[in-house]
Amino acid sequence: MQNIIIIGARGYQAKYGGWETFVTNLIKNYQEKNVKFHVPELTNEKEKNKTVIEKEKVSCLQVYSPSVGFVTMFIYAIKALKYIKKYIKENNLENVVIYVLGCRMGPFYPFLVHPLKKQGIKIYLNPDGLEWKREKWAWWIKICFKISEYCMVKHSDFIVCDSKAIKEYINSQYKKMHKKTTFIPYGAYLEEKGTKNEIVKNLFKKYKLKEENYYLIVGRFVPENNYELMIREFMNSNTKKDLVIIANVEENKFYKSLLEKTKFDTDKRIKFIGTVYDRSALLYFRENAFAYFHGHSAGGTNPSLLEALSKTKVNILFHAIYNVEVGAFSSLYFSKKEGDLKKQIEKVEKMEEPTRKKYEKLAKERIKNAYTWKLVVEEYKKIW
DSSP states (O other): EEEEEEEESSSOSSSSSHHHHHHHHHHHOOOTTTTEEEEEEESSHHHHHHHHETTTTTEEEEEEEEOOHHHHHHHHHHHHHHHHHHHHHHTTTTTTEEEEEEEOOOOOEEEEEEEEHTTTTTEEEESSGGGGGGSSSOOOHHHHHHHHHHHHHOOOSEEEEESSSHHHHHHHHHGGGEEEEEEEEOOOOOOOOOOOOOHHHHHHHTTTTOOTTTEEEEEEOGGOOOHHHHHHHHSOOOSSEEEEEOOOOOOHHHHHHHHHOOOOOGOTEEEEEEEEOOOHHHHHHHHTTTTTOOOOOOOSSSSSHHOOOOOOHHHHEEEEEEEEHGGGGGEEEEEEEHHHHHHHHHHHHOOOOOHHHHHHHHHHHHHHHOBBBBHHHHHHHHHH
């Protein structure tokens, strides 16, 4: 029996972001009788700490961490890895692989993994994107993330990158470490279909939406996802269609700054509808969008981009190396140059149906040839 422990996501089947989506879908599609998965889960309930909950044959280790902003995940990751050593011993686990997601643990990492390595346990790391480049962080936090990345790459046995560009960065930046690296992306589904359920009906009614009559953005509400750029360009366009934004919008500093700079509240076409966690409802929004904007400028392969390519007819992506790597010739691109996205909107507005279908076909072929979960799982089986 092989035991694979995945650390770094908030949990298995958790309704959050990229890591949680990845963990759930990787395990769901793995299907090997002789493999057992163990996933630490973040809990804010002290009494659950160090208990184990079984979910679909996955052992979910409950790890308590207080809710203290961005530091929460840092504390949680360290506590989870520390607990893993005891958990392996208590359960007599053999043939163990530990897969760490993200570079959060910094200088604590070597002290946590070296005792595990002495037991013959292999430590795999997925560094994710370049966290230290994200605009939302203060300069000192960026320095901390950069140090953390260095420590964690140095003390891991094997580096898995979900983007070819990240793999090239690791090989170049840490050349003297001679680290084994490989590229394995996220996956997406082509066969899934959305439904116009009650959630969709209520949102369509509330915001006066119509199928094929809105542009769509889905993503975390953070500066590096270029919300200001996309909203400003959309407001300058003459389209009569709506802009639907599905994001974790909170009236925080970024929201207030964005409102002050763009005055998007004066444009009735722009509609922030909050988060949509219901899978079928979210797919329906994607399938029936006129076009999709993807503004992510940091990170590696983004799950929401893969989902867009698998579902949305026309995709307009920010011209970042990670997005071009994924979208290739299946998508349109825009830069930060004033009027660039506006031109793409005008282009799509004039696009005839055969051309729209051509882009849809190219996008789905891109997923089929490189980003299905079946392909992703086969690559993980090779390295594990």
